[in-house]
Amino acid sequence: MAIVYYTNIRCIYGITADQNQPARGAELSSPIKLSNAYLKTEDDLIADFGPMDSFKSPEAGARIIDCEGRSVIPGYCDSHTHIVFARSRHEEFVDKIKGLTYEEIAAKGGGIINSALHLRKIEESELVELALQRIDSVKKTGTVALEIKSGYGLDLTSELKMLTVIRRLKDLTNLCIKSTFLGAHAVPPEFKGNQQGYVDHIAEVMIPRVADAGLADFVDVFCDKGFFTPEQTEKILEAANRYNLKPKLHANELAFSGGVQVGVAHRAVSVDHLECSGDEEFELLADSNTIATLLPGTAFFLGLPYPNARRMIEKNVAIALASDFNPGSCPSGNMNFVVALACIKMKLLPEEALTAATLNGAFAMEIDRTHGSIERGKTASFLITQAIEDLSQIPYYFTENLISKTVINGKPD
Incomplete structure (x- = not known):
């Protein structure tokens, strides 16, 4: 099993838990986010995530990618x-x-x-x-x-x-x-x-x-x-x-x-x-x-x-x-x-x-059970941004590509 830890994430945006219907109304503007975080993948799935102060020593053979203050959003x-x-x-x-x-x-x-x-x-x-x-x-x-x-x-x-x-x-x-x-x-x-x-x-x-x-x-x-x-x-x-x-x-x-x-x-x-x-x-x-x-x-x-x-x-x-x-x-x-x-x-x-x-x-x-959010058990297809201060900078810098890395099926592209 390939295990990867993404550490020192400034903020993880778009977290869900058993979301079984599309977001409407106020739900659109209130996705869960987590600052100063890590995220763990196992093969092609998101296995876990949490605050950095709860990060434990990784398993033998696990790979660690230091995000250096970059953020993570769903693909x-x-x-x-x-x-x-x-x-x-x-x-x-x-x-x-x-x-x-x-x-x-x-x-x-x-x-x-x-x-x-x-x-x-x-x-x-x-x-x-x-x-x-x-x-x-x-x-x-x-x-x-x-x-x-x-x-x-x-x-x-x-x-x-x-x-x-x-x-x-x-x-x-x-x-x-x-x-x-x-x-x-x-x-x-x-x-x-x-x-x-x-x-x-x-x-x-x-x-x-x-x-x-x-x-x-x-x-x-x-x-x-x-x-x-x-x-x-x-x-x-x-x-x-x-x-x-x-x-x-x-x-x-x-x-x-x-x-x-x-x-x-x-x-x-x-x-x-x-x-x-x-x-x-x-x-x-x-x-x-x-x-x-x-x-x-x-x-x-x-x-x-x-x-x-x-x-x-x-x-x-x-x-x-x-x-x-x-x-x-x-x-x-x-x-x-x-x-x-x-x-x-x-x-x-x-x-x-x-x-x-x-x-x-x-x-x-109709791929909501596997894609669209950061959730344990979903496919590990997500984005690592450049070092942005806030999500609003992605539309603010509208001609820039602020995506540093596209991770698809657990593999950095």
């Missing part, structure tokens, strides 16, 4: 990404600067369809290598768990290729990875003018094949203005339910779309985006087990209004934070920046943002 659980894609869409970035609308960019062959056409042509092995490079980048900024969506194939062969890549990433990396089938990301060219036909194809052909291959943990639908209607979303989610695939939704990014209502009705694990949401949606979410996953990086990059996170907290909604790392609307997986945006633009307290990006992110991926 980020990024519960919404599209990290498998063929190429960037930087040309569209310039078009947006010039003032072109989303519709005008799409008419030029841009948008999701642009990504799909490139992905259909690329080899699986190259997709794996590109994704591994992005994963290496997000690990350095503190991500220890990822949910990765398909949705840039939009035909059966290419969607299966994407999901196979995600399965390979689970084997090739030490991150905890969850897989989501997002065939309903957009309508592909071969179904242009026949959106209902594509919905039927997803429900009757694609979902059964994905389920039979065991390639997905969740099914997602882009339920929003210009994409899929609540009725079409319901048909897809009913098909997913028949194959025991749990729903997660893109909802209310572009309009009051009804996506939150559909998600809650179908007991979605999470509904994500929510830039266009109000008290009706918040009250539904507060009375449900569905998590509201907020993606401030997307609002930042696209110039959208930010979700009303403070009102959500007041209404007792369980909120999570995620990156939405993708080539079109948020080409970054840096969760430190997501936390900073949540504080600066949505007025979350640093403790609220940390809880939303770790513990509640883990609940949004």
Whole structure:
């Protein structure tokens, strides 16, 4: 057994004990913390922690890492990404600067369809290598768990290729990875003018094949203005339910779309985006087990209004934070920046943002029994910061990476 002691920790943040539900309301801002501490790992698990004045002589053969006044926080659980894609869409970035609308960019062959056409042509092995490079980048900024969506194939062969890549990433990396089938990301060219036909194809052909291959943990639908209607979303989610695939939704990014209502009705694990949401949606979410996953990086990059996170907290909604790392609307997986945006633009307290990006992110991926907090028996995936004085310095220094070391499965990365 490999035993490691991390000593002289300035502060351990994000401690829990048998937390069996996501944090809501005041719970978001009151995670347990412990100053002047040590932490013990055994193999890939957190075995113990406590104040330094109770630290005893370690066992023979144990390794000691002196943190020299650095702090420990749980690793980020990024519960919404599209990290498998063929190429960037930087040309569209310039078009947006010039003032072109989303519709005008799409008419030029841009948008999701642009990504799909490139992905259909690329080899699986190259997709794996590109994704591994992005994963290496997000690990350095503190991500220890990822949910990765398909949705840039939009035909059966290419969607299966994407999901196979995600399965390979689970084997090739030490991150905890969850897989989501997002065939309903957009309508592909071969179904242009026949959106209902594509919905039927997803429900009757694609979902059964994905389920039979065991390639997905969740099914997602882009339920929003210009994409899929609540009725079409319901048909897809009913098909997913028949194959025991749990729903997660893109909802209310572009309009009051009804996506939150559909998600809650179908007991979605999470509904994500929510830039266009109000008290009706918040009250539904507060009375449900569905998590509201907020993606401030997307609002930042696209110039959208930010979700009303403070009102959500007041209404007792369980909120999570995620990156939405993708080539079109948020080409970054840096969760430190997501936390900073949540504080600066949505007025979350640093403790609220940390809880939303770790513990509640883990609940949004259904990995809360193993990840998301510092707790005895949980996986030893946590972060050692630089020598910060307070948690607030992570969002305060919003362009800096204040993560000194990412420990994943008990092993310093």
